[in-house]
Amino acid sequence: MTTHEPTGADWFTSSYSNNQGGNCVEGARLVGRVMAVRDSKDPGRGVCVFPAVAWRAFVAEVKAADVVV
Numbered sequence: 001m002t003t004h005e006p007t008g009a010d011w012f013t014s015s016y017s018n019n020q021g022g023n024c025v026e027g028a029r030l031v032g033r034v035m036a037v038r039d040s041k042d043p044g045r046g047v048c049v050f051p052a053v054a055w056r057a058f059v060a061e062v063k064a065a066d067v068v069v
Contacts, residue, residue, distance in 0.1 A: 006036050006047060013040060 009028035024040040033052035039045060050058065 006030055006049065009036055009047075011038075011040075011043075 006028065008031060011026045011028045014025040014027060026038050026040045026043070028036040030036055030049070035050045035052065035055040036047050037050070038047045
């Protein structure tokens with residue numbers, strides 16, 4: 001995890017986030033086929049950065065589990 005703002009990050013809110021204080025996740029697609037993810041409620045806490053192949057595998061597993069936490 002990195003605690004600095006990735007260069008060129010254009011953050012968007014996850015479609016699963018809500019404005020009721022729920023799970024607020026932001027993502028940014030970065031150059032080099034990399035995905036950055038952070039908590040929108042505390043963006044200064046840090047950023048997780050994933051290579052595209054790892055991010056696609058993660059999303060596929062979440063979708064396959066079909067579990068809402």
